[in-house]
Structures are given as structure tokens and as C-alpha cells.
Amino acid sequence: MTQTTAESPARRQRAQIKERTLRTDPWWRYPLVTFIIFTAFVVYATWTIFDASYFVSPYHAPFTSPCLATSCPEEARLFGLAPFGDWYTLPPALLILGFPGGFRLTCYYYRKAYYRGFWLSPPACGVAEPHKKYTGESRFPLILQNIHRYFFYAAIVIGLILAYDAVKALIAKPGGLGTWILIVNAILINLYTLSCHSCRHITAGRLNHFSKHPIRYRAWGIVSKLNAKHQELALISMFSIMGADLYVRLVAKNIIAFPFV
Amino acid sequence: MSYKAKFRVWRGEGGEGKLEDFTVEVNEGEVVLDIIHRLQATQAPDLAVRWNCKAGKCGSCSMEINGRPKLGCMTRMSTFSEEETITVTPMRTFPVIKDLVTDVSYNYQKAREIPSFTPPADVKPGEYRMQQIDVERSQEFRKCIECFMCNNVCHVIRDHEENKPGFAGPRFLMRIAELDMHPYDVADRKDSAQEEHGLGYCNITKCCTEVCPEHIKITDNALIPMKERVADRKYDPLVWLGNKIFKRSSSKS
């Protein structure tokens, strides 16, 4: 089957080079930095689940929004709803954190970053990975990454809720620092959501004739521009949501007072 | 202007070999391939290197320079310091023939496994009508000069020889995407992309995009969109349901 080249017995061998890599640049920096940042994010997110100071009127800590349990303060409930009833006694964040979490977990950027930083598969380009076998996303469980688009739909809803929270804050406290932190965060989160590869596919990426769908094509163009910045948006919005969340909690804990009224 | 550089070049035949040290003159404006040629002309007349256009357009002189896949003709010496030892090896993923020349037949075999462009039977040459915006995506992928550095760097086969039979590599997964997005291609490529050509092996770590000398966004524009197209078909019950309903209603009308 091979394209014809002459046969010679020794030729099926790769060059025997013992070194795992011959790279001389600090290739380990990217996986290391990724590892540290992501670990910090996960640790923080886990802590927020058990932290009860997620609301201080009119600010809602984004990691716990929307609040859907009966344990949520009246004012913190989304449209005043508590659909789960009294039987649910676990922390309210547990109900919703899976959606944005899942969105980021299955995001094409995050996948790249943690496959490199955590699983070392590969740690960097041209650096051998430590694993004996590799099947990638062709089998369970990683084949489940293909459901990314459902998390995208959920992330749209979460993004809208965060925007709603920010608008509520704006109405109640237009000059509040927290208000503007929430607004900036909501914008970044929504930009990150819209820059998603699944979103790009859904707007028009799946079509073969852009010219027959001019509006979708235009949307695709915008999403594509955002998509080129997906990695940056993923990281910036990660920091912004952590920062916004922490700010609200610190205010709620009375550790910092409300500046600017 | 000119200085003596330290080079380590892998030399050997059929796998066996070692890094040999050379000290060689470097002049202003030269690229790594020039230095390899100088070694040929002055110190090692039988040093094997594959090259052709010397302008980054044919993709023949793929090699690994300080451990990174590069075109020898596009890697300027000025990107290295004069003290640095520059290590040049053949591409690691393919069997070596001699020195820097590898047997890239894997790639030609994979090329042949991808079903060719399949236009509708009733369109004759000269009757094709396509809008620029409809061909642009595939045109990006057709910029490929087949240097095979993406396939070389992809850990799926670089680190796992056993995956070669079931994995077409970024180059040819991109070829599938190119055809799947072609306005006139009627072949169904989604199932086979996943089942036969190993799209699922790709974990989008983007090394293919990093090494592409044509700066094609292989991962973002070809592989991920293809994964999404496969997801439409195979992993998305909503789409499946939608298609069913849509088909039924359209067949009624």
C-alpha cells in the first residue's frame, strides 16, 4: 500500500535518540503555570461550595448564582424561586456549579491546557509523554467531551443570570464598586461563552454554504473573531469570576467595607 | 559577520546512529539548511538532507532543530546565539533512511485512505458556481505544503507507534475537514472521520498548529469544527431528533 520507495530491510526504524526531548527552551513553564493556576481555581471553587457568605444585598457571588435552594436568602433567589423544596439541605452552590464547571471542563481550550498541564499528554510539543498507552478522546470516559455543546447551552443561561445579577446591582447601587466588578465579570463571562467552539459551530460552522445564510454567516464571523481569543477570554474570565466572587464574599464577611457608597 | 557555530547533527542509517559534532562557518543571513549544505560541501559530502525549493513553499526540508520541528530553509541562524550548540535531528515520528532524511510513506498511505473529492454526478466541469465565502475555509487548508511536521509532532503517533494504523494525523484529518466543508462534496465523511481515521484520538493539544509553517489554524479551524460535525452526527440526540422531525415535516410538504 505504501507509495513506492525502494525496499531495504533496516528502514522501518525511527532514529534512535535517547533524550526525551532535545528542546532547549523552558518548555516546562507552560504546563507548570497551567497546573498551578488551575489547581488554585479548583481549590477556590471547592471552598466556595461550603462558604455561606455568598450574598450581601445587592451583590450575589457569581459562584453561587443562581441560588435555587430554600436555604438561599429570599432576596438572593432567582425570581424568588426555590424549586427544590425543603428536602434539599446541601449547599446551594452544588446545584449549579456543575454547569459552568462542566462548560469549562469540556471546553476545547481547557482540555488542551489540562491535558498538557495535568495529564502531560503531551507536556509540550516535541516532548515525550510518560504514558504507555493512549486512546485520547476516542473512548469512554473522554469521549464524553463531545457533550460540550450542552454545557454551552447551560453556560448561556448562567451567563444571562450573571448579567441579570449585575443589572440588579446596578439598579440598587449604581456607584458601588461591587456593581462594576459584577458588570465587568458578566461581560467577560458572556464573551467567553460566545467565543466557544461549539457556539461557532452552531451559528454557522456546520453549514457548507455560508452564502445561503447571510445572517448566520455574519454571526459566525463575529463568533470566529471572538473564538480566536478563546484562550485569553477563558483565562481572563476565570480570574474575573474568582475576583468578583471573592470580592462579594469579603464584603459579606465584613472584611472589606463598601467603598464608593 | 561570520563566525564558527557548533552543530550537532544526527547521522546514521536505518535507526542506528548518533549525534555528531561539527564546527562550521556561518555567514550573515543564512538559514540552517545553508549550514547543512556547507557541511555537505566541506566536511561531510554524503550527509543526507532532503530539500527542494528553499523558499518555504514545498515542505521538503522538515527536520527537528533543537528538538522542535522546523523547515531548515525557514530557520534563520540569527535566531540562535553564537555560543549556542544547535542540534539537528531527523523527524522522530517517521523511520529514518539516512541522517536527516526520513521515510514519510506513512503520510502518502494515509492520503490514499481518505476518500477523494466526490462531486455530484450531474455537475459538469465549467458548471461549478461557488461563492468566495463558501470556499475560503477549505482554501485555508489547501495552503498546506505537506511538510508533514504536524503529523510528526502529534503525540498520538509520535509517542505511540501503535496508533499509526488507526490515525490519519492532523494533515489528513484536516483534509477530511477540507472536503467536508467543500460546497460540492457529497460524500459522507463524519462517521469515517471518527471510526476509521481516528479523529477521536486528537486531544486538541494544538502542537500541529504550533509547528505549521503556513500558519494554518489546524486545530481551531479544521479539527475542532470536524469534531463538532461528528458530534452533530454521533453524540447529539437533539440534532438527531431535530433532523428526524425536520425530515418528516419536509417530506410531508
Next chain:
Amino acid sequence: MEIERHEYDVVVIGAGGAGLRAAIEARQQGKRTAIVCKSLFGKAHTVMAEGGAAAAMGNVNSDDNWMVHFRDTMRGGKFLNNWRMAELHAKEAPDRVWELEAWGALFDRTKDGKISQRNFGGHEYPRLAHVGDRTGLELIRTLQQRVVALQQEDEKLHGDAEAYIKVFQECTVTRLLKDGDAICGAFGYWRENGKLILFDAPAIVLATGGIGKSYVVTSNSWEYTGDGHALALLAGANLINMEFIQFHPTGMVWPPSVRGILVTESVRGDGGVLRNSEGKRFMFDYIPEVFKDKYATSEEEGDRWYTDQANNRRPPELLPRDEVARAINSEVKAGRGSPQGGVYLDVSTRLPAAEIIKRLPSMHHQFKELADVDITKEAMQVGPTCHYIMGGVEVDADTGAAAVPGLFAAGEVSGGMHGSNRLGGNSLSDLLVFGRRAGMGAASYVDGLATRPKISEESVATASAEALAPLERSGENPYEVHHELQRTMNELVGIIRKSEEVSEALEAVEKLKERAQNVGAAGSRIYNPGWHLALDLRNMLLVSECVAKAALLREESRGGHTRDDFPVMSAEWRTKILRCALTPDGSGIAVEEQVQTAMRDDLITLFDRDELKKYITEEELAAFDALAKE
């Protein structure tokens, strides 16, 4: 020594545009076909073509048709073209381009969805089908993928993908073999392991491209060693028009890694000026009499032209290509060149950096990436670069058949189509049109054979001894001989030729031929570049001798042949073609004059009398008048 043997109906040597198109055609005609190429499959020099493929499809301007294209081609070639080839080319190019589209090519589009066409020098209407500036790549990839498609078809039908078309890549042919007068096979070696290989085939299509590697400064790749030209000569075929070589005036000359690569003419069109080592804009000294009233005589006027073209004459940097090349050549010869043997082309002092990047993005990128030169900050060094040879194997226009039965040629290796000068864009369409015709010609030749010619063991032994000889010698380094040949041709048979210099070159070539007999190549047979070069030397020397001899004989200046001692075009010489053949003892080249056949009546009447009279003799003009009266 064991020699690998293969039997085919048609063997195509070369896998560029012409070779692949020929092979596809032969296979489509049901012939078992081999493609033999020196590089990897898909790397041929065709990838370097940027502009596009000229075909009068009339997509952009519906006034375009084959007759206009035919006229442009003949005009470009200064009426020396094989008019039948120019006719077929103009008529068939659109079909060939459309066919590519049906094989998967994606050309740039017009608003109404057709193939877009661009303007190019010498073409009256927008005519070049293109894909950005990488049309050659698109063409070769499409043909390569068409070959793969045919192999997939064969796999389904016969269970063997390579049953009817097979690629022998990184394999060099060193000899064509004959049985009596007719071709019976080809002999060569695998570059990768040095093993010998024999093709038993009654028909051979040469599609090996050009000869640029006989020159120091060339836009051509290492493969362009004139193999097909030499193989044809050695097999007894003739070469024509070998004196006509197209030099592009501005190729990069520095740094060495990119020497010869083209610098687009638009650099000059956008304000770039040529300066010598003294900083002088020397082009003002080189405006020929006939152009005196059309070009600016002062720098001030020239500079005003860029903004006000109506009231000023254009700067002399924009003179025709051969004039500019001649001027650069003279400056360098007078010792006023740059250290690396070019002159300076400068935009950096003429336009703001941002403007340069906006107007010349690809040039900015090319110099930045390849040369680490920032053209917004420093001048480029440029000089004429050997670009294309119009001459080649004399073939029958309709079938691509050479004088030797069973031998065919297409593309740059064939001669006639482009006359004395090729128009940009006509080369890609030439490959397609005549690649197909040569493939068809070969197929029907094979069909018409009563018996298959046989390879004699003796000819194989001779070819094999010849191929292995350099390995057994420990003589001079072949690189030395090659460099000397390149220098000789570049300096003495370059863009401007003089009788004494060409004679000097011929003497030098004679000496180099002797030295080439003794070059040795140390090392093993496995991928040994020294050995490969030693074998290529024979071809380059033969071809160089053809170029020099023909250049010495043609005492006029026309298209790609400029004689300092005969600076004008002569109507008498237009009727003559110079034909090179191997001398009977095989030691050298003999050149003879051949009468050009008169154009068919319906073709010559496509031209205006006023135009024709600039080119043709009084008698020819009288005949034309008689024809016009009828």
C-alpha cells in the same frame, strides 16, 4: 549487480504539473503508467508558481476568447512561437482549468460564483485563474489528489491501488533506452539507497522542467538540471529555441539562502528605486532612444509620476524587464554593484514604513521571514535571476511526440510554445494542455505498436556502468565543477550576450566536460548527494552547450535572447529556428538552422497588418496582403 525491473506502457519522468497531467491522461486511456520523480510526490517546482493559469474563460471580461489569447501569446513570444501549439493552448486552456475544479481545486471566485481571473503583463484581459499567490501549489495538489483518486478507483476495481498508476518517488532516470530507433525503456537509480532500476516501456513522456541550475542566480530549485533536455538529446531527439531564457530583472541576491527568489515588479511600481553602490539612481542613464519620450529624464519628474501620472512621464525603473535587467547587469559589470553582486532596490527611504507594509505585504513578509531584512528599514539587493527556458524538446504540437518514436515531452522541457519569451500565466496552462496531449499521444502510440520493443542487456550494462562510475572514482569534488559551470553561464551566457563572451563560455564548458569525466563521489550509495550531482553534471553541461551554441549563432536580439553586438530584432531571423542535436560521435552538440513553418491562413489573418509588419519580412507581408485581398 541486481537491477529492479518494472514493466509499464507509459513512463512519465517528472511529477510537476505536466508530468502528472500526462500520467493522469495515460491512465485514463487505460495504460499502465509509472510516474518517476526526483523529489517526493507533490514537491515539484510547479508549487513555486504564484500568478495563475492563463485561460480565456471570459469570466471577468466576456470579450476574452481563444483568439485574443492566441494573439497575446504570439506577441509575447515575438512571433517565434510554434503557432499550432499557441493555438491549441489558447483553445484548450479553459477546459483544462475547469477540469481541475471538478477534481477538487478551489480557485478564487468572482461575484457570480465563477472562477476569478486576474490581469497580468501581456494579457489583454483579466485571464489568470488563481488562488491568492499560491496557484502552483493548488494545481499540483489537485493533480496529485487526482492521481490518488484514480488509485482508489483501481483499488476498488482490481484490489491493487497501484495496478495502473504508480509513483516512483525520489528516483532519477539517467538514460533512455532504445531498441533500434524506438524507445524501449528508461534506466535510473533510487536516490535513497542507490539501487538501480529499469523501466521496460515503449513510451516515455519527459516532463522534467527547466535548466536553471546551470546558473548561479536562479529562481529554480535543485531539480532543474535539464535532465529531460539531456535525456532527449542523448536519445537522438532535437532541442529548439535553447538560446531563449527568461531572466527576471529583480531576484533576491542576498542573503545567499534566498538567492534568485523573485521580487515582484510591484515594488518598483509602488515607488521602489534602483541604486548602485555609489547611491546613484542609475536607470536614468539607461533609457533607450526609442523610449526617450515616454520616460522621465529627471528624478524630480519621475517622483511626481507616482502621484500624478497624467502630467508626468514614468520613472525609468519601470522600463520593460529586459531593459532593467540589462541596466543592472551593466552596473554590476562596471563594478558599481553591491558587495554580493546585485544592485540596491530601495523603498525604505521612499515610503513610510506603514505604507510599505500596507502596499507590499507579501514582499515585506518574504524578506522578513526568509532574509531577516526589514524592507521598511533597509534596501533590498536584487539582480537578474534565471527564471524559465523557452527552449526544449522539439515536439509535434498535437501529440507532444519528439523525433524519436516513443518519446514525448510536455511543459518547460518542451520547446516552441512560448517562442522567444513566455507570458506570465501561460506556463501553468501550458502544463495542463500539453501534459494531457502528451499523455494521449503516448497512449495512442502504444495502441498503434505491432510489437513491443525490447531492451538489450548491452544497453542496460552501459547505462549501469555510466551511473555507477562516479562512485568508483576519487576525483574532483563535483560541487566544484558545478559551481564553475554556474559562474560561467551566469557571467558569459547570461542576460546580455556578446560573441566573444559566449565563445569563451563554450571553451570553458569544453574544459568542464573533461573535468566532469573525472569527478568522484565518496561515501555510500545511500542518499549520497555528491554522487547525484556528479550524474546531473552531464545533463547540465549538455544543456549549457546547447544554450551557448545557439546563443552564439542567433545574431539578433529577441525576447529572452539579447545580443549586445546585435541589439535589434531581425525579421529574417524570425523565420529561423535553431535546432540542437547530439553530434554523431556523441561528444558534443551540433546546431543547425531550421525554417519556421508559415502560420496557417486563418491564424495569421487574426492580426493587424500594422502589427505584423514589425515582425515579418517583406515577402511574408506581401503574402499576407495577397491573403487579405481574397
